[in-house]
Amino acid sequence: MKNFISKVVTTMLIATMGVSLAGCSSSEPTTTSGADVSAEAASQETIKLEFWYSWTDQIQENNINLSNMFNETIGKEKGIEIVPVYQGSYDETHQKLQASYIAGQAPALSVMEIASTKLFAENGIIKSLDDYIDRDDLDVDDFYTGLTENCIVDGEYYGLPYLRSTPILYLNKTLLEQAGLDPVGPATWDEMAQYCEVIYNELGIVGLTNYSYDWVFEAFFFQEGTSVLNADETATNINTAEGKKIFSYFQDLIQNGYAKMYAGVDSSKVAVDVMNQNTAMWFSSTGDLTKYITLADESGFDITASYIPAGVTYGVPTGGCNIVMTTGLTPAEEEAAWEFMKWLTDTEQTVYASIYTGYVTTRQSAVETDEIQALFEELPEAKIALDQLEQYGHGRPMHSRYAEVKKEFVNAMDAVWVNNADVDTTLAETEAKVNAILAN
Known part of the structure; x- marks a missing residue:
């Protein structure tokens, strides 16, 4: 099993780096939504953003690997550097996030255990993503329905499903x-x-x-x-x-x-x-x-x-974490943070994270890939978890x-x-x- 994971992850890493770097050499812009970020890149000013995460072992490796992959591809193209910073358990990460926000030193990005999304949204610590989702026509319907319930507060998205579980x-x-x-x-x-x-x-x-x-x-x-x-x-x-x-x-x-x-x-x-x-x-x-x-x-x-x-x-x-963006960023920092959030939760990275960690595959498009189908064949337990989510998954309480x-x-x-x-x-x-x- 370990050999299977290593083989698939290495193949995906090469493919992701190759495709993304090829995009960097194109004369056509890859998106219209990152104009502010591209302007920063053109002036050779790198926007450096901290990304706070929880847990060690494979989860930590996954967060570091994905941050590095982004930095070497989209980040290099658009002048963005993601700095992953370990903060302990979910509770420890939340406590530090609250304290850093009060001190005016909050990270731009953080994981957030799903039941805490409402608390941080109501306190104005994390930002509604609806404007970005609508502008870029992000396909949130591709996420499994049971996973988006704890992303939404008062009808608005305050996070995107990242490392999710049952x-x-x-x-x-x-x-x-x-x-x-x-x-x-x-x-x-x-x-x-x-x-x-x-x-x-x-x-x-x-x-x-x-x-x-x-x-x-x-x-x-x-x-x-x-x-x-x-x-x-x-x-x-x-x-x-x-x-x-x-x-x-x-x-x-x-x-x-x-x-x-x-x-x-x-x-x-x-x-x-x-x-x-x-x-x-x-x-x-x-x-x-x-x-x-x-x-x-x-x-x-x-x-x-x-x-x-x-x-x-x-x-x-359902459980695990969403990825969230904090409030109080400059427009350019918001654009940069959104670029990373989109990339991190897109199909290819969803496949990578699911194979590397064992977390459920959050996007339906990811489940349809050859890599995830091969994972299910090699490791039926991964499909058991997804089937349980699809049929019997519920959101967690969101009381503040x-x-x-x-x-x-x-x-x-x-x-x-x-x-x-x-x-x-x-x-x-x-x-x-x-x-x-x-x-x-």
Whole structure:
């Protein structure tokens, strides 16, 4: 698999560089929208823009590679230099972005976890893209519908889908086969409980490992035909029959020794259990696909993936990040930032990022390419993630205080699943706290 990724990425890099550089030598302008940027290039003044991103490993490499590819092609032609700067997790990136904006030192471009788009838009930190989209006739309909929901605030685009994902169920195929189970994995919650029990009895390890993860928590509610917040985001549904069913289901698995849950702050322990083959199943992002394939190869076992098992239905939130532009830029800086945003989210770069990282392919035109079709043939798990998105993907809550709400959800999961607190009491207390946050 690693050889396949390396081969395809290298081929695409050469092709992209060749096509773009050929365009640089043309006497015809490549677009009419970058006039201000071209003027800067003509005067030999390079516009340098910081691009803030989150996460390390393949995701970091992808961000650096794409920035360099742009700088050597479109950037060289138009006098733009993108400087990628790592800022930590999504939460850390958001905190630094807020602080830098207040200090008047914000980057021109940043990734943004999708649930935070509304907060930053309402506070005037990020810019509406509608004028640029309309002017350049950008085909936003080419993005999968489930991915654009969290780009739009009050009917306007404030971001473009970039590294996007859904949670999926990862499975250690080797362990499942040793336990005599179908490596395709469980299709329902009942089957998942059965898998966990068999794995525990046959192999002496837990069947499922997870941590208090608000994003996956949202999936559980979608699978019960509801959501963590009501439709107008004025109240939580956590203290309902569906919420109690979710908490009790996993608490029972944990108490029987069939599953293990870590606290939200201990998320890294899941990967350790995976590496040491102390668990057979775990939830994680499609964006971790390449990481877990590499880990499995190095540790000597095979993995696969499937939809998150269904409750009364299937359902998952979309996730990952959009790319956004900050406000307060000069007209020339805005044009330069827009050039990079368009290029970064266009079909070729979408293909590159999807293959390199494992994130879902965000554009329908990208899915139709030979490279992505070859990826699906080589790595069926990548198509599983896309199929799940197309059929069962939902946007995340966009309330401006959802970051605070998520912390209460994590606290509730920690209390019940890690510390064995009473379900009814915990959910009633969490409901009161969350509704108070939403009311303010």
